[in-house]
Amino acid sequence: MSNIGLIIEERSRDIGDFLVGRLLPFRKKRMIGPFIFIDHMGPTQLGPEKYMDVDQHPHYGLSTLTFMLEGNILHKDSIGTEQVISPGAVNWMVAGKGATHTERTPENLRGGNVFTTHGYQIWVALPKDKEEIAPEFHHFTAKELPKWTDGNAKFTLIAGEGYHKKSPVPVHSPLFMIEIKTEGTYQLNTRDHLKGEIGICIVEGSVEACGNVIKKGNILVAKVSDTCETTISAHSHILLFGGEPFPEERHIFWNFVSHDKAKLEIVKQQWENKTFPMMPNEPSYIPLPGL
Template identity: 65%
Template sequence: MSNQGLIIEERSRDIGDFLVGRILPFRKKRMVGPFIFIDHMGPTIIKDGHYMDVGQHPHIGISTLTYMLEGEIIHQDSIGTTQRISPGSVNWMVAGKGVTHTERTPMDLRDGSEFIAHGYQIWVALPKELEDISPEFHHFKIQDLPSWKDQGTQYRLIAGNGYGKTSPVPVHSELFMVDVKAEERYELQIKGELQGEIGICIVSGEISACDTNIREGNMLVSKAEDSCSIVLEPKTHVILFGGQPFKEKRHIYWNFVSSSIEKIEAAKKRWENRKFPKIESDTSYIPLPK
């Protein structure tokens, strides 16, 4: 690969009954635009005794974006939200100064039958001046998101701005996240359509860029203005994400992200002392990792 970009391979991480592919952060690339954390969940077969049950855990300094390709999850948070997320829809939770949430397999799907769970868990860092805003939650159905076709290739703008369109997801910085599915061989136009740093997650299939073939399970990181041609091979599904990077460094510890180490230390003590807001009727608690 030339100096136009960096190829990042998913690294396996075990989260209880699930094996996920960690894409960001990476030792040579901690962020792509404001995106600081991306886990690729599955595709995993969910069956009796192996349901998703992520108990109460906290966040600060970020917005979380959950995007499912297959399967469903129930999200609950300390703001009072209970929201089921289905394939193609978007859950957008602004953690700000502090929020607690859970993610679980819906009760009506715990009937012993098997189904596939496949999606992305994403953290977008908030601008420094907005890190302490009040928590919010927003949900958008698949039909709420801009979608269009070009030469038979299907586009959907998940968040931010791109290709002359704007997603309704209320982002706090200059960013984009676009879902692209190509049935036939297709040259992907990025220059002039997206701004800033860009990550290209290959969900399935294969792309060629700068005379290099990159298969699913990998991510290409580049700049939107680079001249390198990107071609999607037939039956390829990619997710584009990125935007303008922040000037300040972001620190990350467990589920806490901030431009301030002191704020992270304070959040750790708050969680250990059980001072974070809680979800009513939920007694679960994930301890701070040592």
Template identity: 50%
Template sequence: MANNKLLVDERQTDLGNFMVGRLLPFRKKRQVGPFTFIDHMGPAKLGNGKYIDVDQHPHIGLSTLTYLYEGEIEHRDSIGSNQIIRPGDVGFMTSGKGVTHTERTPQYRRNGEEFTAHGYQIWVALPKNMEEINPHFNYYPSTEIPTWQTDTLTFRLVAGNAFGKSAPLQGYSPLFMVDIFAKKATTLKLKGQIKGDVALVIVKGTITNEEQKVTAGQMLISKTNDECEICLDANTQLLLFGGEPLPQEHFLLWNFVSHSKDRLKLAKEDWINKKFPKVEGDKTYIPFPKL
């Protein structure tokens, strides 16, 4: 592997009924553009009493982006949003000064039948001047996601601007996220198609970069933003993402992101003292963890 690339393996975390693989942040790279956190959920078999049930928890200073390949997640939050996110949809919750939400398997899927859950949850840090905006939720059904094909590749522009196209979801700073599937072995050329930091997560299949094989569950980050060509094996799927780095360094504390460590401490105290807004009708509470 050339020394201008970083290769990251998922670190497995047990999240109740299924395993989650964490890709960002990691020691040598805290952010890729404004992207500051990536969890790979599944693929996992659910049903027969095993479901996604992420209880009430808080966020500040970021937007959560939920993107699924299989299964459904019901998103509910303290500003009154209630939305089922299905494969190909994009859920985008901006926490701003503070929001609480839950993520669960919808009630109609809790019928004992087995099904697969598979997707990604991604955090996008807000610029300094927008960290304290009012929280809100945006939903983009799969039918609104720009999709196009070449002879060998299918593209879905999940967010931002890339390959001369624009997604309905633009975010709050220059970024891109593209879902790419190779029907047969091909070369993906990136030069002039994207701007800023560049990274890609292998969802399934294999890519070859400078004679190094990169497989499902790994992330490849360009340290020099000059990633120009990637060879994809047949039936390979990847998420290409990145964008312009934010001017200020951003820090993480549990579910909170901010340029200010004091603001993170205040959010921690507010959650412990139960000062955050609540999801209507939900009495659950995830305690602040021992870090």
């Protein structure tokens, strides 16, 4: 495959009632631009007796980006946020020096309804000099994100910059995340509109690149400057993400990310000792793995 550096296949794993497809990190590719972790949630049917209940857990040195395709999730965090995210909206939590949160099915959906939950949980590593900034939370509705149409494709700029547009999501390094939905066949041009490394995530449908047809459940990875001719098939759903890679390697342990392994040891101890920033009046607690 001449100019596509790698194809990453989604690897499924169970977390409670969810089947989650892990796309990053991958043993041959730890990051794509500043993106260091991508989980594909579902699609999973919930109710009437099983719901999403992810207990209080920590993050450090990164920002979390939640993007839902179907279903709602209630996010609560140690910053004081309580926010329901709906399909097409963005939850952006800058964990920085430390934040905790829970993710649950909202109470109004727990009355015996059966519904589908489907979305992406994404971590974006922070630059070296911003790993310990103060935590923040931002929410943007689907209507607040830039949208446009080009030929047979409809675009939404979820985060960052691309195609001469800018998302309101306050990112901390040059990156992009873009949703594309096609009605007919579409010739994708990224070279003139994006920079850095690129991941082409196939949610539905397929992509033809370098003479190969790649179907849903895979990510194509390359440098934008090296991407060969890429055609998205009709009725496909694609996510593009990536950006400029950092000059330093990033280390990851559980939900913690840093350029410095010593810092990971410190936050591990803080979580174990419960001196990490915690949510008020939230008794749940996910222990450090391996203890």
